[in-house]
Amino acid sequence: MYLRYLQSEKIEAVGQVAASLVHEVRNPLTTVLGFLKLIRQDQAMPPEKLHRFIDISIEEVKRTEAILSEYLSMSKPLTQKREVIDLAHELEAVAEVMTPYATMNNVSLILHVPSEPVRLSANRAEMKQLLVNFVKNAVEACSAIQKGNVTLRMHTDGLLVKVHIRDNGIGMNKEQLRRLGSIYYSTKNTGTGLGLTYSYQVIRSMNGTVSVFSELHKGTEFTLSLPLASKDPDG
Ligand code: ADP
Ligand code: MG
Numbered sequence: 001m002y003l004r005y006l007q008s009e010k011i012e013a014v015g016q017v018a019a020s021l022v023h024e025v026r027n028p029l030t031t032v033l034g035f036l037k038l039i040r041q042d043q044a045m046p047p048e049k050l051h052r053f054i055d056i057s058i059e060e061v062k063r064t065e066a067i068l069s070e071y072l073s074m075s076k077p078l079t080q081k082r083e084v085i086d087l088a089h090e091l092e093a094v095a096e097v098m099t100p101y102a103t104m105n106n107v108s109l110i111l112h113v114p115s116e117p118v119r120l121s122a123n124r125a126e127m128k129q130l131l132v133n134f135v136k137n138a139v140e141a142c143s144a145i146q147k148g149n150v151t152l153r154m155h156t157d158g159l160l161v162k163v164h165i166r167d168n169g170i171g172m173n174k175e176q177l178r179r180l181g182s183i184y185y186s187t188k189n190t191g192t193g194l195g196l197t198y199s200y201q202v203i204r205s206m207n208g209t210v211s212v213f214s215e216l217h218k219g220t221e222f223t224l225s226l227p228l229a230s231k232d233p234d235g
Helices: 002-041 047-075 087-104 124-142 174-179 195-205
Strands: 083-086 107-112 119-122 148-157 160-167 209-215 219-227
Touching: 002 047, 083 087, 083 124, 087 107, 087 119, 087 124, 087 148, 087 160, 107 124, 119 124, 119 219, 124 148, 124 160, 124 195, 124 219, 174 209, 195 209
Parallel strands: 107 148
Antiparallel strands: 083 119, 148 160, 160 219, 209 219
């Protein structure tokens, strides 16, 4: 009985992933197909119109690509190779990668990291992916407001490193906070609801914790607490 239950739950989960993936990929495909048909029908289409249709189609194909790679990165097994990384450096790199996205959304990204290395035993790719997920959500939470700010802060606290990701965006109510991290929970049009589920899993696998403070229409602060690597590599 027990085994069967687990099995069917797993199949259901796979079915859900497939269903949402199909949904997310079908929309842009339909758009591109529509434009291609229009271009095919209207041989005398003015060049500006033609270019606009092609540009939109390129954007839609890029979006499909992004959705598929997001699914792929989430479906990779957790905790592959671990090594000692400098989290201050990784957060700087993530901020750099996310700056164009923030600018595009009219959001300022502010970074405060310690000047000395923050040593942590982690899988670098997983760590980067999870930081990107939090920063991306913070930027998206600010996208609808006038002066969006996302502040990334990091400091050590005893045997832990704390990473604060704060935004002054839309915030969340009690019910939204309660559902946070559940698989497929998303309030966005093109959201997957996989980002936080994945991030929480990675953090748990590192024996870390996450706390969230949020106020509707004021903003949100996520605090990640992760155990530092021991000073002595042999001890
Ligand atoms: P997605 O970003 O694809 O929606 P996530 O798992 O990354 O999926 O996030 C799930 C949901 O959690 C989001 O849709 C949003 O409602 C909420 N959320 C996450 N981070 C924030 C934030 N910084 N501010 C407000 N809401 C957030
Ligand atoms: Mg997200």
